[in-house]
Amino acid sequence: MEPTSLAFRERATRALADPVLSTALARLETGWQAARARAAADLPEFEALRDAAVAIRDHALAHLDFYLEAFERRFTERGGVVHWARDAAEARAIVLELCRAARARTVTKSKSMVAEEIGLNAFLEAHGLRVIETDLGEYIVQLAGEVPSHLVGPAVHMTRERIAELFAKAHGGPPKQDSAALVAEARRVLRQRYLEADVGITGANFLIAETGSIVTVTNEGNAELTQGLPKLHIAITGIEKVVPTVEDAFVLLRLLARSATGQEFSAYTTFLTGPKRPDERDGPEAMHLVLLDNGRTRMLGGPMRAMLRCIRCGACMNHCPVYLAAGGHAYGWVYPGPMGSVLTPHFVGIEKSWPLPNASTFCGRCEEVCPVRIPLPGLMRLWREEAHRRGLAPPAARFGLALWAFFARRPPLYRFATRIAVALLGAFGRRRGRFARLPFARGWTESRDFPAPEGSTFTAQWRARRGTGR
Ligand code: SF4
Structure with a gap:
């Protein structure tokens, strides 16, 4: 899939004007976001599990070669x-060759998601x-000729x-308006395909x-039918997915569903051990x-290594104000939301995706x-720095950043300049208490008013509060 991440701003602007998309995305807040909060609150050891998960993932990544070889030995046995x-390209060719054989x-x-990453469907077709x-x-996004807009709910935007x-x-007959009838229809059609x-x-x-x-x-049992009914099963995944033991996998599984949809466990969790x-x-x-490697070993040896801990739960996007406003398609490639803003520049290059780390x-x-x-904001900041360097x-x-940096490196000048700016804004805005338009903040004032400051700068207020112990 050719990335269109450079058009993030235009796509996000279109998405913001789409009431259907806004309604669909709002459901994530009331649905999965709230469900995750309940699931975390109901499990006293939730935070301890997160610490254990970090340790498991970091340990596996630190000894990735060892665990991958151990996995290969067992899998082959x-x-x-x-x-x-x-x-x-290599991954696609291997899958095609296996299908042909x-x-x-x-x-x-x-x-x-790895199949999406390598554009497998289009290649095989x-x-x-x-x-x-x-x-x-x-299945729904495939019928629509679209790509998934969310890791866990590919069609959440519909x-x-x-x-x-x-x-x-696709199936004929009149459109059904009842969800249960739609699910039954998909089940009937897909059973035949299996x-x-x-x-x-x-x-x-x-x-x-x-x-x-x-x-x-x-949650649908479709992986079991997909792998279990045909004569040949091909699994495809990234090299970072290996964990040492069954017990380790259970720590991650206990977090995965809770973080994704607030479920204690997904409906179907299957351990496939050989044909x-x-x-x-x-x-x-x-x-x-x-x-598949596809740049993962490069990530392992660099400052983005923590990103390889990702278990693709989607929680970061369910809680991201930018994703919840713009939706997944605005990100213009396979991985949306904050995790996508870190991964996409790595996979497609920062020159084809520099707006994404700024979409936060x-x-x-x-x-x-x-x-x-995963320290997602910190990793996005690394990409921002790289984009700035280039x-x-x-x-x-x-120019705006350079100007800000000039003042920020000279604290007395910064304080003086902000005092003047605040005094001027305060004087001009005193009567209405807000600005409906500001020449250098059009992006802000297009959709909301800018409050007139009341007389002192943020730094002055901060100092005053610290001085009074607040
Ligand atoms: S980066 Fe996002 S998708 Fe990955 S594990 Fe963290 S919250 Fe889940």
């Missing part, structure tokens, strides 16, 4: 085959394969009416080095795992709710 892919025509697929998404949200239209067009599929492709939430197991997590054995009735005859108020909520305590931001923004 259980009859699976591991393929190592350096980049997206299986003489596949139809492929079912459960949700995989361009080579004559029929690819069917089986996660309901992914209304029921729009989904009903899409289903009526039976037709020659290959099932899934992602993997975790890989367990101790047992050589792949862990998948869904079907001779005495087993169910399961694929062959199981292959594509392990730095309120810190993303870091506050991240189950593995001169990627527009001249006006760079």
